Amino acid sequence: MIPAGRIPPPLLEARGIRKAFPGVQALAGAGITVRPGRLNALLGENGAGKSTLMNILAGVLSPDAGTIAIDGRPVAFRSPREAQAAGVSIIFQELNLVDGLSVAENIFLGRQPQTAWGLVDRRRMLHDARELLATLDLDIDPATPVERLKVGTRQMVEIAKALSFNSRLLILDEPTSALTEHEVETLFAVIRRLKSRGVGMIYITHRLDELPAIADDVTIFRDGSLVHEAVFAAENRTEYVRRMVGRDLADLYPRSPSSPGRPLLELDGLSVTRPGSGQPLVTDVSLTVHAGEVVGLFGLMGAGRTELLEAVYGLHPQATTGRIRVGEAAAAIRSPHDALAAGIVLAPEDRKAEGLVLGMSVAENISMASLERITRHGLVSRRLEKAKAAEAVSRLTIKTPSTSQAVGTLSGGNQQKVVLAKGLACHPRVLLLDEPTRGIDIGAKREIYAVIDELARGGMAILVASSELPEIIGISDRIVVLAEGRVTAVFSRGEATEQAILHAAIPPQRGAVA
Amino acid sequence: MPPTPPTSEASQTATSVRAGLLPLVVQFRSVLALAVLVLLLSLTTDSFWSEKNLQNVLRQISVNLCLSVGMTLVVLTGGIDLSVGSTLALAGAVAAGLAKSGLRIEPWNTLVEFTPAGAMLAGMATGLLVGLVNGTAVTVFRLPPFVATLGMLSIARGLTMLWTGGNPIHDLGPAFSFLGNGRLDAVPFLGWVPMLIVVAGALAAVVAVVTGHTRFGRGLYAVGGNERAAAVSGLPVAAIKRGAYLWCGALAGLAGVLLASRLNAATPDAGVGYELDAIAAVVIGGASLGGGRGTIGGTVLGCLLIGVLNIGLVLLDVSPYWQQVIKGLVILAAVAIDRATAGRPTSPGSSS
Numbered sequence: 001m002i003p004a005g006r007i008p009p010p011l012l013e014a015r016g017i018r019k020a021f022p023g024v025q026a027l028a029g030a031g032i033t034v035r036p037g038r039l040n041a042l043l044g045e046n047g048a049g050k051s052t053l054m055n056i057l058a059g060v061l062s063p064d065a066g067t068i069a070i071d072g073r074p075v076a077f078r079s080p081r082e083a084q085a086a087g088v089s090i091i092f093q094e095l096n097l098v099d100g101l102s103v104a105e106n107i108f109l110g111r112q113p114q115t116a117w118g119l120v121d122r123r124r125m126l127h128d129a130r131e132l133l134a135t136l137d138l139d140i141d142p143a144t145p146v147e148r149l150k151v152g153t154r155q156m157v158e159i160a161k162a163l164s165f166n167s168r169l170l171i172l173d174e175p176t177s178a179l180t181e182h183e184v185e186t187l188f189a190v191i192r193r194l195k196s197r198g199v200g201m202i203y204i205t206h207r208l209d210e211l212p213a214i215a216d217d218v219t220i221f222r223d224g225s226l227v228h229e230a231v232f233a234a235e236n237r238t239e240y241v242r243r244m245v246g247r248d249l250a251d252l253y254p255r256s257p258s259s260p261g262r263p264l265l266e267l268d269g270l271s272v273t274r275p276g277s278g279q280p281l282v283t284d285v286s287l288t289v290h291a292g293e294v295v296g297l298f299g300l301m302g303a304g305r306t307e308l309l310e311a312v313y314g315l316h317p318q319a320t321t322g323r324i325r326v327g328e329a330a331a332a333i334r335s336p337h338d339a340l341a342a343g344i345v346l347a348p349e350d351r352k353a354e355g356l357v358l359g360m361s362v363a364e365n366i367s368m369a370s371l372e373r374i375t376r377h378g379l380v381s382r383r384l385e386k387a388k389a390a391e392a393v394s395r396l397t398i399k400t401p402s403t404s405q406a407v408g409t410l411s412g413g414n415q416q417k418v419v420l421a422k423g424l425a426c427h428p429r430v431l432l433l434d435e436p437t438r439g440i441d442i443g444a445k446r447e448i449y450a451v452i453d454e455l456a457r458g459g460m461a462i463l464v465a466s467s468e469l470p471e472i473i474g475i476s477d478r479i480v481v482l483a484e485g486r487v488t489a490v491f492s493r494g495e496a497t498e499q500a501i502l503h504a505a506i507p508p509q510r511g512a513v514a
Numbered sequence: 515m516p517p518t519p520p521t522s523e524a525s526q527t528a529t530s531v532r533a534g535l536l537p538l539v540v541q542f543r544s545v546l547a548l549a550v551l552v553l554l555l556s557l558t559t560d561s562f563w564s565e566k567n568l569q570n571v572l573r574q575i576s577v578n579l580c581l582s583v584g585m586t587l588v589v590l591t592g593g594i595d596l597s598v599g600s601t602l603a604l605a606g607a608v609a610a611g612l613a614k615s616g617l618r619i620e621p622w623n624t625l626v627e628f629t630p631a632g633a634m635l636a637g638m639a640t641g642l643l644v645g646l647v648n649g650t651a652v653t654v655f656r657l658p659p660f661v662a663t664l665g666m667l668s669i670a671r672g673l674t675m676l677w678t679g680g681n682p683i684h685d686l687g688p689a690f691s692f693l694g695n696g697r698l699d700a701v702p703f704l705g706w707v708p709m710l711i712v713v714a715g716a717l718a719a720v721v722a723v724v725t726g727h728t729r730f731g732r733g734l735y736a737v738g739g740n741e742r743a744a745a746v747s748g749l750p751v752a753a754i755k756r757g758a759y760l761w762c763g764a765l766a767g768l769a770g771v772l773l774a775s776r777l778n779a780a781t782p783d784a785g786v787g788y789e790l791d792a793i794a795a796v797v798i799g800g801a802s803l804g805g806g807r808g809t810i811g812g813t814v815l816g817c818l819l820i821g822v823l824n825i826g827l828v829l830l831d832v833s834p835y836w837q838q839v840i841k842g843l844v845i846l847a848a849v850a851i852d853r854a855t856a857g858r859p860t861s862p863g864s865s866s
Contacts, residue, residue: 313746315746335748336745336746336747336748337748337750339748340748346746348746353740353742353743354740354742354743354746355743355746356740356743357735357736357739357740357743357744357806358739358740359739359806359807360735360736360739360806364732364735364736367732368732368736368743368744368747368749369747369748369749371729371732372729375728375729378728379723379727379728380727380728380729380731380732382727422747
């Protein structure tokens with residue numbers, strides 16, 4: 001253990017790191033210092049550059065400029081393997097385990113102990129894995145296939161794997177985002193054990209609440225730059241938030257007072273089940289969105305937000321029951337095509353997987369859902385397409401060299417605006433937005449909020465699903481809270497507080513009262 | 515809303531100034547390779563520019579052009595059609611058989627006679643039918659395109675054998691063989707141009723317009739680029755895919771009819787391995803087998819390159835064994851250059 005008050009020399013020191021991707025300067029002078037046996041909490045908004053720096057430290061990406069030193073000696077990793085050899089390991093948000101293989105196989109993947117015959121020495125591998133897991137006080141059978149483990153347990157396996165490389169520096173990228181409370185406790189116990197062994201850690205999180213239990217130092221990024229580093233102190237929480245955001249929060253949400261008009265979207269008893277198993281995902285949801293109104297849909301992971309929006313948009317025709325009215329008429333929506341015809345547009349949660357064709361141009365992506373509007377004599381008019389795209393680019397301030405630029409080269413925020421532009425090109429009456437600002441920088445966020453506000457003022461009915469509380473409180477006229485697929489509360493703009501919303505979003509403990 | 519950002523003109527010019535020569539070479543590598551090849555053949559052989567040779571090149575290219583243009587549509591959706599060689603044989607045999615001896619319908623003991631044109635249309639319809647089966651297998655039964663068309667490769671070949679009894683069908687008459695052997699005699703200066711290439715070229719032009727300028731064409735790129743995003747955008751994904759296989763089948767049918775016309779005969783083993791030349795042309799033309807990338811223009815160039823290479827190696831008296839090795843190397847080189855230049859990941863990676 002490190003004696004209190006004495007700060008040991010840095011294990012890793014990164015300074016002045018710069019990194020550009022096409023269309024975005026991800027890092028512009030970022031850095032971090034990690035000391036042995038201490039956990040450095042890395043804070044910053046989405047798009048602040050945290051994950052980019054971690055990828056650089058782990059040898060996945062190489063920096064354009066800046067220095068990285070380990071034990072005071074400069075290093076330049078060209079691959080994750082080199083970083084591992086130097087004792088740096090990273091646990092990614094998306095876990096990198098091979099589902100079909102056992103825990104032991106995963107830990108020793110590519111370097112399984114061998115017998116004299118050159119075959120894998122299964123017995124020794126299991127033995128070594130068991131010993132390794134025991135040092136972390138973990139009760140996991142190393143012969144279990146990874147696919148049978150829960151997310152939290154898989155994370156522990158990842159950590160064990162990292163330690164098997166004799167890692168001295170461990171990077172944890174939002175490790176608790178998918179864990180239950182109990183799993184978080186196990187993780188924290190492991191973290192404390194690692195500290196006592198002198199392992200230094202970088203810990204990325206959005207949950208400031210969990211830091212007092214584990215953090216020693218704090219580092220804050222904003223817009224790709226290092227803005228603050230200090231010894232962590234729980235009482236400075238508000239200061240940390242201010243430094244992360246860098247602006248007044250009220251400024252971020254330009255929501256003008258609204259006067260909702262007639263109902264445009266009415267859901268009556270909408271239910272969605274999981275195809276195949278029939279397990280309920282959304283149960284008996286009724287809600288109304290009026291013209292000129294922004295309704296926020298909040299829920300924790302698995303609450304059914306995305307499924308509800310997708311059902312309204314006709315993506316689950318077999319699994320959806322209930323009635324949908326758009327304007328005055330009942331709408332039979334069996335496909336996205338029907339939804340578009342009824343005036344409903346969805347900007348999906350995962351823009352890369354569902355929103356865009358990354359290899360196609362900005363103009364082609366924007367026109368994709370409304371080609372019939374620019375078709376003349378059976379042929380798609382490139383001239384009209386370009387003109388409409390140029391209009392959208394200026395209206396939504398999409399930063400792109402030209403409308404013929406491949407959309408995959410744009411930054412996340414600009415990609416999100418292209419998704420929005422594609423939807424708006426259909427001239428919808430109802431706009432469904434699923435996590436409209438996930439993973440984009442704060443400037444682009446604010447521009448998107450401004451667009452949402454403008455569209456609402458123009459009379460559109462907007463239903464926004466989000467897991468970010470400040471966002472949903474900031475932009476919604478009304479907030480509908482989902483828990484386990486059911487509506488558990490509705491708040492109007494004035495009465496919504498973070499505590500009240502969260503309370504409504506946490507599902508009641510099953511079987512607590514028997 | 516904030517004012518329009520200073521647009522893009524400036525930065526666009528900057529890019530093109532910076533571009534320089536190398537990207538141009540890369541972009542037009544097929545054209546360059548073709549030019550170099552033609553130049554080389556002009557200098558080393560006497561016969562390359564002879565009328566007879568040019569006719570030969572163009573006739574040989576025509577059949578592969580039909581196949582590879584159709585293949586391009588399927589490849590754009592991220593699929594593949596391995597059955598085009600067999601489809602070509604089946605369509606050719608059907609057309610030849612109907613032209614020669616008509617269709618005997620036993621129960622009524624009647625014989626339906628076909629005009630040469632009618633027989634040719636029936637051949638194309640056969641190809642269309644094969645395409646429909648392929649498209650249905652891929653969209654309705656959700657078979658991987660590789661597997662669905664591999665099955666069809668065998669089925670269509672077997673049907674050809676059944677239809678012909680394993681024997682070639684000869685002597686289809688002057689009307690039937692006109693398309694394959696006729697020339698543009700009536701046109702001044704172009705009298706030497708074979709009809710075959712005119713038909714194939716016209717079709718390639720039509721398909722180029724379809725892919726580049728129609729909603730269906732846009733759909734092909736969108737489905738191949740990101741099928742899920744295409745579906746969420748409300749595009750009829752299944753119909754688009756089916757359309758690609760329909761076109762591919764119909765064009766393979768046409769190729770079969772053209773080949774039978776040119777040879778004045780249909781043989782049951784026609785077109786064995788032609789699917790590989792078609793795929794090679796598509797890939798050399800810059801299309802990605804992953805879907806979403808490629809053009810008809812590129813495929814036409816790829817076709818020309820393979821055609822000229824084939825003839826050129828013969829003119830240069832290269833042994834047939836080496837010809838195959840060289841063709842394979844050209845394909846590998848084309849795709850390797852493609853990967854090294856355009857194949858870089860376009861997204862800025864995981865955002866932080």
